[in-house]
Structure formats: structure tokens, C-alpha cells
Amino acid sequence: AQRVTQPEKLLSVFKGAPVELKCNYSYSGSPELFWYVQYSRQRLQLLLRHISRESIKGFTADLNKGETSFHLKKPFAQEEDSAMYYCALNPGTGAQKLVFGQGTRLTINP
Amino acid sequence: DGGITQSPKYLFRKEGQNVTLSCEQNLNHDAMYWYRQDPGQGLRLIYYSQIVNDFQKGDIAEGYSVSREKKESFPLTVTSAQKNPTAFYLCASSLAGGSSYEQYFGPGTRLTVT
Numbered sequence: 001a002q003r004v005t006q007p008e009k010l011l012s013v014f015k016g017a018p019v020e021l022k023c024n025y026s027y028s029g030s031p032e033l034f035w036y037v038q039y040s041r042q043r044l045q046l047l048l049r050h051i052s053r054e055s056i057k058g059f060t061a062d063l064n065k066g067e068t069s070f071h072l073k074k075p076f077a078q079e080e081d082s083a084m085y086y087c088a089l090n091p092g093t094g095a096q097k098l099v100f101g102q103g104t105r106l107t108i109n110p
Numbered sequence: 111d112g113g114i115t116q117s118p119k120y121l122f123r124k125e126g127q128n129v130t131l132s133c134e135q136n137l138n139h140d141a142m143y144w145y146r147q148d149p150g151q152g153l154r155l156i157y158y159s160q161i162v163n164d165f166q167k168g169d170i171a172e173g174y175s176v177s178r179e180k181k182e183s184f185p186l187t188v189t190s191a192q193k194n195p196t197a198f199y200l201c202a203s204s205l206a207g208g209s210s211y212e213q214y215f216g217p218g219t220r221l222t223v224t
Contacts, residue, residue: 044215051210100152
């Protein structure tokens with residue numbers, strides 16, 4: 001069965017420091033991986049997807065199939081990055097059956 | 111704030127009663143989804159639909175039912191058979207036919223059953 005693990009429920013870093021949110025998955029095939037974010041009083045929204053290989057709001061994530069990881073990184077954290085972050089996996093069967101991790105609440109301290 | 115709307119924001123019911131949560135979208139998306147969110151567990155898929163008049167069970171469909179009579183609407187009924195119905199429910203929609211499409215989420219409905 002597919003599974004997504006985000007080992008940190010809470011993560012706190014200082015403004016300007018690097019941040020890394022960990023995501024590990026278990027799936028034998030070639031999954032689609034996503035990061036979704038929920039800012040305070042806003043809806044859950046897509047941050048980035050691995051297939052796009054893009055940087056959004058300074059965040060990047062690289063799919064490491066050998067380590068089955070899709071960690072989210074940003075070199076210099078900003079206060080507006082404080083939010084709840086969810087890693088999600090789609091087994092890639094054509095349907096969008098997302099499997100979400102438990103989420104990591106990121107707090108950026110001034 | 112259009113896109114996907116869910117109503118009501120808060121819902122209270124007595125144990126043993128069925129309750130229906132509303133989800134409407136004006137994004138012209140073919141696919142719609144229902145998730146349940148519990149503290150510390152992330153989101154879990156209840157049901158999804160890729161086209162009108164068709165839907166499939168997700169990972170935790172027991173005690174829930176859905177219908178998809180219109181493209182814009184995907185109501186979720188929480189039945190009395192659902193053993194632990196108190197939760198936050200999120201509806202989402204996306205384009206269909208591709209596994210990397212973005213899902214757009216509604217604001218959610220918090221259901222409390224006592």
C-alpha cells in the first residue's frame with residue numbers, strides 16, 4: 001500500500017535560516033509527488049509538484065527514488081512561509097487518488 | 111472567493127442522524143473528491159468522481175455515500191453507520207485524465223456529532 005511519512009509534526013526555524021521539510025514515501029512504482037500548503041485562514045493549495053521541476057516562492061523539492069524521498073527545501077526562510085505543509089503522493093494510475101502525509105507545521109521565528 | 115464552495119462551515123448533529131455536506135464548484139472540473147482530515151493524520155480520501163454519474167470509493171468510504179448528478183455538485187452524506195463522524199471534511203476538484211493535475215480545495219466543513 002502507498003504511504004507518505006512526514007516525520008516532523010512541528011518545525012521551527014529562524015528567519016533567514018535554511019529550512020527542510022522531510023517527506024518519505026513507500027510505493028513500488030513511479031509516483032507523482034506534490035507539496036500542498038495551507039497558510040493561516042486560507043485554503044489548502046498546491047505549492048509544487050515534482051514533475052514540473054520548478055521553484056515556487058523559493059521552495060524546491062527533488063524526487064530521490066533511491067531514498068524514496070521528496071524533501072522540501074528553501075535556502076532562506078521568510079516569516080510568510082509559516083504554514084502547514086503536506087506532502088502527497090499519487091500512484092499515477094490516471095486517477096487523482098492522493099495519499100497525504102500527516103503534515104508539518106512550519107513556524108518561522110523573527 | 112469562488113471556485114469551490116462548501117456549506118455549511120460548521121455542522122452539528124445528533125448521533126444516529128444522517129447528514130449531507132454540500133460541495134459545489136464553478137471551475138468546470140470533471141473530477142471531484144472528498145477528504146476527511148483528523149488531527150495528526152493528514153487527509154484521507156473518502157470518495158472521488160471523475161465524471162458525472164460515476165464515483166469510486168477511496169480509502170475510508172465505509173459509512174459514507176455520495177452522488178454526482180451534476181458536474182458542479184458532489185454532495186457527501188455521512189450516515190449513522192459511520193462510527194466516528196466528527197471531523198473536518200474537505201472537498202476538492204481537478205481536471206480529469208491526468209495524474210499530475212492540481213487539486214483545488216474548498217474551505218471545509220467541520221462536523222460535530224454528539
